[in-house]
Amino acid sequence: MDCVMNRYSGSRYLGLAGCACLAVAAPEPARAQAELPEITVTAPRAAPKRTRSARRPAAASRTVPRTAPGPAPVPEPVPVEAPSDIAAAPGFSSQTLLTARQVLGRGAASLGDTLGTTPGVSATSFSPVASRPVIRGLGGFRVRTQEDGIGSADMANLGEDHAVTIDPLVAGQVEVVRGPGTLRYGSQAIGGVVNASNGRIPTSVPRNGIAFEARGGLTSVNRGADGAVLLDAGGNGIAIHADALKRQAGDYRVPGGVQTNSRYAAEGHALGGSYIFDSGFIGMSVQQTAMTYFIPGIASAQVDNHIDLQQTKWASRGEWRIGESGIDAVRYWFGHTDYRHDEINGVGANSQIGSRFRSRQYESRIELAHLPFATPIGELRGTAGLQWGRRDLSVQGAADPLLAPAQAQNVAAFVFEELQVTPAMRLQAAARIERTDIEGTGARFPATFLPPPDAPTVFAVDRRFAPISVSGGLLHDLPYGMVARITAQHVERSPDPVELFYKGPHDTPRTFEIGNPAMTIEKADTLELGIKRARGDTRFEASVYYSKFRNFIFKNFTGIRCNESFASCGAPGASYDQIVYSQRDARFIGGEIKIEHDVGRLRNGVWGFEAQYDIVRATFDDGSFVPKIPPQRLGGGWYYRNPNWTARIHLLHAFAQTRLGAFETPTPAFNLLNAELSHTARLPTAGWPGDWPITVTVGLKGENLLDADIRLHQSYKKDEVLQPGRNVRLFASVKF
Helix, strand or coil: CCECCCCCCCCCEEEECCCEEEECCCCCCCCCCCCCCCCCCCCCCCCCCCCCCCCCCCCCCCCCCCCCCCCCCCCCCCCCCCCCCCCCCCCCCEEEEEEHHHHHHHCCCCHHHHHCCCCCEEECCCCCCCCCEEECCECHHHEEEEECCEECCCCCCCCCCCCCCCCHHHCCEEEEEECHHHHHCCHHHCCEEEEEECCCCCCCCECCCEEEEEEEEEECCCCEEEEEEEEEEEECCEEEEEEEEEEEECCCEECCEECCCCCEEEEEEEEEEEEEECCEEEEEEEEEEEEEEECCCHHHHHCCCEEEEEEEEEEEEEEEEEEECCEEEEEEEEEEEEEEEEEEECCHHHCEEEEEEEEEEEEEEEEEEEEEEEECCEEEEEEEEEEEEEEEEEEEECCCEEEEEEEEEEEEEEEEEEEEEECCEEEEEEEEEEEEEEEEEEEECCCCCCCCCCCCEEEEEEEEECCEEEEEEEEEECHHHEEEEEEEEEEEECCCHHHHHCEEEECCCCEEEECCCCCCCEEEEEEEEEEEECCCCEEEEEEEEEEEEEEEEEEEEEEEEECCCHHHCCCCCCCEEEEEEEEEEEEEEEEEEEEEEEEEEECCEEEEEEEEEEEEEEEECCCCECCCCCCCEEEEEEEEECCCEEEEEEEEEECCECCCCCCCCCECCEEEEEEEEEEEEEECCCCCCCCCCEEEEEEEEEECCCCCCCCCCCCCCCCCCCCCCCEEEEEEEEEC
16 A cells, blocks of 8 residues: 655664664665564655655754654565565664565465465464464464564464464565564563564555555465455544455365365454654554364364454554654554453364463553764664553363463563664664563472372462563674674563463363473573675575573473373373473574575566575483474575566475474475466556556465475474465455
8 A cells, every 4th residue: 555654764764673773775675664673664766745644843853763653565566676575674683574465475374374484484383374483493482473563462372273363464564573672572572573564553644545455365275265455544634544354265185185174264354543743643443353263183173173263452552753852752552452262172053162261461562762862982872661561361171270360460671772883883782671470370280290199289379570681782884785793682581371370181282281380580592693685686694593591491291191181191092292381491503594696687677596594403401302393494496576577486495303302203304396476567547536556466376386295393283284285376466
């Protein structure tokens, strides 16, 4: 959608997560601005006609840091010089960026599958809808998912079978950020942040007073269909946004058959509005999401196991750019969410609810950015902020509570500062201190985790944690447009109530999970080196990292099988894998690289080759392996693009994973071959009033063209569930 962006969209500086600012070189084409750190976006086109939109008072004379305030527009036809997904800004963090057109082409129903082939990111792939991102081998409570800076507030981090309630179909773009910028969001972002930009709280008025887009696609592997419509309208300082989506699919095909019990249906809608004034905006939105999705697997398919999910979310966001008295801007975010899902066996009159998951969550954050000022060694700029959140959650089993009502409340203060020492060198420092209060009901199990004559004892628990996190970094410009970075950080994470208090069967993954109410703070020390070149004929980004964890929290498979109660653990014929939340020291070493090289020009376009590689090795202090770690992957391919056409062929090879945690089985290697061809055109608009360009994109995407048997090692059901076989996706979008 073509919207009038804030006048500082093309500013020379962009804030570190809206906090510390980074110098950015010449504009990169057609990249939507984002909420997360160090992602720049500028479009190489004439400035749009101005309407009433957020802009800085004329009295302000200095270029200062700026977060990306506008809703992420769908990109224009890609100029031939544009890199596909290497972020333009040479920031302190490592990022992955997917534009709206890339997300539409991938057509996945989940964030995990949308991002699962990008370097350093994999997916749990429990089902087509329930697939959560895994970043550098870390997932669950260490990866935060959010929309425009506000958390998704679902229960996806509790279990791999739970869906993230962010549908990629309505996202303007999707980003992954790893590194110091994640300190802004707290303990849940220790592994990284996945942010979807949807513009549901408008920050600008559409160029012609109205902007509309329809997106959708058809998939052959599951007879699936998906579609979304997005509308923005406004004038005289008032802007509104509305969107709606729907998707459904049957059981998907696999080589030699069908993966039974893998069908799904989902729908959602949202409405938002903002008041936009000369120096900022204030707005709010409401959205509702509903899903019904089935869980593949032998035991799950026998009982038609599925999840029925509903969520209602209210959000508010605002910005006031002051530009005087030493204050650059004040910004805030607020979200309130009611979430529930039922895990059900059977359909229709024969259905039976196995467990009910409930969560109510509040999140708020306020930030104050100061104007740059001179110091004896350079210009200093930055942001300080406060964050508060509360979560009330419970899980009711068929008979007993699996998670008695628990509450987690946290308050935190953080600061980001950046020092421009020389035109080529920047230093950064950040700190966060947090207090987390957790109340719930714990249980004491025998050390053998086998049933004694008596049931486990239950008692009230009130825990207090004070995690402290700090980071520092250096960024230095090198010849030939390269930028090198080094960052070091110490990050601490409080245990989650689920890790402390859960006790009992989890129906859909077929696990019997036992929390540990005595767990302590998890701590990680990380050193990362990176180098990037984001423009020119050869573009690349490479990172290597080393992380030392103390008290690393993980799901420890005991080798014991249970049924619906602890008394059944160890009994013959039991079918649930017993898991105990445990802590051990661990070490993660890895890296990722992405390279693109433009070989030559062809018919007003450019063609070239790309390559990628990622690896992570995770071991405990005794040399044994951390479970569920993705294997190393190597990929490459060919691409062509011009202002209208995009073509791509890519092969990704995942090596066999034989570095196994306790009670794991090896996962064979596989080859994933994908190809895509799309065309974007502007239709003639003669006779239309005003400037109403209509842009149409149509494309074909082939996935797993080799029809290979694909099993993902990080999936809890990889031994009995294959990933989808050969698939052809037809996708299209129309916008004006």
